[in-house]
Amino acid sequence: MPKENEEDRAYEQKNTALSEKSDNPSELELISPGQIRVRIAPSPTGPMHIGLARVALFNYLFAKKNNGNLILRIEDTDRERSEERWEKEIIQGLSWLQIEWQEGPLRQNGKYGPYYQSKRKEIYKKYIKKLLDEEKIYYCFCSKQDLDAQRQYLMSIGKPPIYSGKCRYLSKKEVEENLSKGKPYVLRLKTQPEKIVFYDKIRGKIEYNTETFGDIVVAKDISTPLYNLACVIDDYEMRISHIIRGEDHIPNTPKQILIARALGIKTPAYLHLPLILGPDKSKLSKRHGAKSVLEYKKEGYLPEAMINFLALLGWNPGTEKEIFSITSLIKEFSVERIQKSGAVFNPRKLDWINGFYIRKKPIEKLTSLCIPYLIKEKLIAIENNKNNGGKIALEQKKYKILETDKIVSFNYIKEAVLLYQERLRKISEISQLIDFFFKKELNYEKDLLRWKDMTDKEIKTILDRLKKILSSIKENQWTEENIKAVLNKSFYEQKFKLKKEAGKGDRGYFLWPLRVALSGKKNSAGPFEISALLGKKETLERIDQAKKKI
RNA sequence: GGCCCUGUCGUCUAACGGUUUAGGACAUUAGCCCUUCAAGCUAAAAAUACGGGUUCAACUCCCGUCAGGGCCGCCA
Numbered sequence: 001m002p003k004e005n006e007e008d009r010a011y012e013q014k015n016t017a018l019s020e021k022s023d024n025p026s027e028l029e030l031i032s033p034g035q036i037r038v039r040i041a042p043s044p045t046g047p048m049h050i051g052l053a054r055v056a057l058f059n060y061l062f063a064k065k066n067n068g069n070l071i072l073r074i075e076d077t078d079r080e081r082s083e084e085r086w087e088k089e090i091i092q093g094l095s096w097l098q099i100e101w102q103e104g105p106l107r108q109n110g111k112y113g114p115y116y117q118s119k120r121k122e123i124y125k126k127y128i129k130k131l132l133d134e135e136k137i138y139y140c141f142c143s144k145q146d147l148d149a150q151r152q153y154l155m156s157i158g159k160p161p162i163y164s165g166k167c168r169y170l171s172k173k174e175v176e177e178n179l180s181k182g183k184p185y186v187l188r189l190k191t192q193p194e195k196i197v198f199y200d201k202i203r204g205k206i207e208y209n210t211e212t213f214g215d216i217v218v219a220k221d222i223s224t225p226l227y228n229l230a231c232v233i234d235d236y237e238m239r240i241s242h243i244i245r246g247e248d249h250i251p252n253t254p255k256q257i258l259i260a261r262a263l264g265i266k267t268p269a270y271l272h273l274p275l276i277l278g279p280d281k282s283k284l285s286k287r288h289g290a291k292s293v294l295e296y297k298k299e300g301y302l303p304e305a306m307i308n309f310l311a312l313l314g315w316n317p318g319t320e321k322e323i324f325s326i327t328s329l330i331k332e333f334s335v336e337r338i339q340k341s342g343a344v345f346n347p348r349k350l351d352w353i354n355g356f357y358i359r360k361k362p363i364e365k366l367t368s369l370c371i372p373y374l375i376k377e378k379l380i381a382i383e384n385n386k387n388n389g390g391k392i393a394l395e396q397k398k399y400k401i402l403e404t405d406k407i408v409s410f411n412y413i414k415e416a417v418l419l420y421q422e423r424l425r426k427i428s429e430i431s432q433l434i435d436f437f438f439k440k441e442l443n444y445e446k447d448l449l450r451w452k453d454m455t456d457k458e459i460k461t462i463l464d465r466l467k468k469i470l471s472s473i474k475e476n477q478w479t480e481e482n483i484k485a486v487l488n489k490s491f492y493e494q495k496f497k498l499k500k501e502a503g504k505g506d507r508g509y510f511l512w513p514l515r516v517a518l519s520g521k522k523n524s525a526g527p528f529e530i531s532a533l534l535g536k537k538e539t540l541e542r543i544d545q546a547k548k549k550i
Numbered sequence: 551g552g553c554c555c556u557g558u559c560g561u562c563u564a565a566c567g568g569u570u571u572a573g574g575a576c577a578u579u580a581g582c583c584c585u586u587c588a589a590g591c592u593a594a595a596a597a598u599a600c601g602g603g604u605u606c607a608a609c610u611c612c613c614g615u616c617a618g619g620g621c622c623g624c625c626a
Contacts, residue, residue, distance in 0.1 A: 043626050078625060144624070151622090158551045161622060186624050203555070212553050213622070220624055227626045250554060251621040274556080281618060309562095312575090316563055320574050339563080341556045342619065349562065349576045359589075423588040451585075511585035523587035 036068025037241045040101070041231070043075040044086035047292035048093040050345065051246060051276050051284060054310045058273055059244045060099045061311070061333040071238055072104030077117045077230055093293040097303050098326065103238075117230055125223040127233050127263060128187065136262040137187045137218060140167040141178050162214030163188065187219040189255075189262060196254040201242075201271045202338050208254035216255055228252055232259045235268055244271045247342070248283065271335060274314045275342040284345055300373065300427025302361070305354040313343045323356065355425045366421060367414040368394045370430040374413070377431035379438040383407055403440045415533050419525040433524075437534070442520030442542065446549040451512035458498050460550045462510050463517065465495060467543045473536065480532035487514075487528070517546035 038059045042052050063070040076082035104115045131137045151161040196208045218229040250272050260267045278288030308324050317332045371394055374380045383398040395410045416434045436442055449459050469490050496510040515527040531539040
């Protein structure tokens with residue numbers, strides 16, 4: 001064991017890219033050369049998924065922890081599948097999570113080009129030419145059909161589906177002829193049978209035999225490299241010191257090492273993160289209903305909850321602490337404590353963490369987060385005031401209750417949200433929870449008013465008494481404490497007693513019908529607090545409404 | 551099929567050869583609180599894949615088996 005560590009260290013020292021000054025100056029501005037530099041390299045070919053968010057987070061934490069830089073590189077070489085909207089989504093998602101990158105789109109004063117692979121053709125051309133000149137790669141004119149057939153065959157007889165090497169020894173003349181005829185080609189890397197050994201900082205020593213992949217295709221033509229080549233060139237040019245990526249890239253690593261060797265450049269350190277798994281333990285994907293990061297945002301997950309949850313998927317601090325702000329994550333993060341095995345995405349725990357953060361949120365902030373959902377559900381609208389031009393904060397604005405045309409303050413909504421702060425798991429739930437504060441008529445079944453064995457007549461009796469007692473409270477004394485005190489006093493004076501028989505010492509006989517009359521719901525906050533916020537007039541009206549149902 | 555990675559409660563994980571009747575969290579169940587729900591508090595149930603070795607001692611090290619996953623593209 002100790003022996004392997006030494007070996008490990010020696011290898012790392014030999015292979016760290018950043019230690020060396022390059023003789024290939026690129027057009028990139030290096031913010032601070034010689035430091036820890038990591039990257040996230042998404043391809044904008046679909047919605048931003050959770051896996052990317054987690055890889056981004058770990059890269060970010062590692063960079064921050066080590067005072068390094070995080071680079072965002074857009075891998076859009078596949079022009080067919082890359083779309084600008086996905087790129088925007090990725091940037092939005094990262095920004096929402098507050099994962100900041102120091103170099104890349106939006107960071108270089110409009111100097112976007114160098115961070116998009118599609119804009120780096122000239123750079124790639126230089127490298128590919130060199131490879132060609134040095135005969136490290138060769139033209140292959142084989143047709144797709146032939147290659148497919150070959151692959152099928154090899155797999156069927158239990159052999160690795162590698163290229164036969166047919167075009168490897170084509171004479172210069174044959175190559176020229178094919179090229180002049182305009183015959184389609186690709187460029188393949190020449191490989192020798194050998195063992196490639198590398199050290200993954202999370203997994204340790206990993207060995208591959210080159211015969212399991214053979215002469216891989218590295219470029220479509222002189223200026224369009226395929227993933228592995230582009231990746232190696234860019235990581236080198238961008239002085240990436242550590243590649244932190246998903247476990248699914250392990251098989252690419254030996255190929256990239258081989259490419260780097262052909263190019264005569266050093267390789268960075270590798271860290272392969274365990275995958276995030278679906279409920280069936282396979283790689284999390286759309287087939288599990290995996291949502292886009294932006295959808296989580298839409299549903300009302302808090303970015304800090306998401307970060308906390310994602311960090312715990314494959315990493316732990318070694319203590320029993322589970323709640324982490326981004327700052328404490330940066331402080332406590334360590335590569336050594338990254339897990340080796342995949343982690344199943346558990347939405348329940350996400351909900352729990354999210355609920356936890358919601359409960360901790362200052363109420364004004366929480367209310368501001370809730371308001372857009374209330375607006376979307378058409379419960380309220382921002383009251384347009386000519387003077388403010390909509391530029392003022394949500395806290396300063398007035399809101400119109402759409403059903404009643406009543407104008408309420410931010411404070412009113414805040415009080416309503418406050419009643420539900422500890423019940424909320426995601427912000428989007430707020431509208432169905434507090435909608436009754438913004439409704440004229442409540443829609444519920446009369447039977448909901450019944451507590452235990454009450455008869456209709458008894459319900460009516462109780463509602464009558466409630467109305468009478470509440471009416472006696474003066475408008476200026478309409479507070480939660482007062483309402484509570486008055487109703488409880490009446491209860492102990494047996495004013496809600498229905499019959500002489502059992503069960504009538506139960507406060508539910510008047511509290512339940514009152515609560516339902518006010519909220520129209522089976523589950524809600526308590527009646528005292530609701531009626532206090534609703535106000536005397538509204539409270540009495542709702543009791544009347546309830547009576548009409550009987 | 552080949553190669554590679556991984557294997558502790560249902561799930562995320564702790565235990566880095568002995569302090570362990572394998573600890574915590576989510577979820578589950580029960581109780582308390584209580585007008586309901588939620589929150590909170592208390593408690594319960596729940597795991598070292600299997601088989602060999604090494605060792606005085608193994609969840610921990612080694613080997614094998616099994617299981618799961620990843621990759622095998624002119625995608626990234």
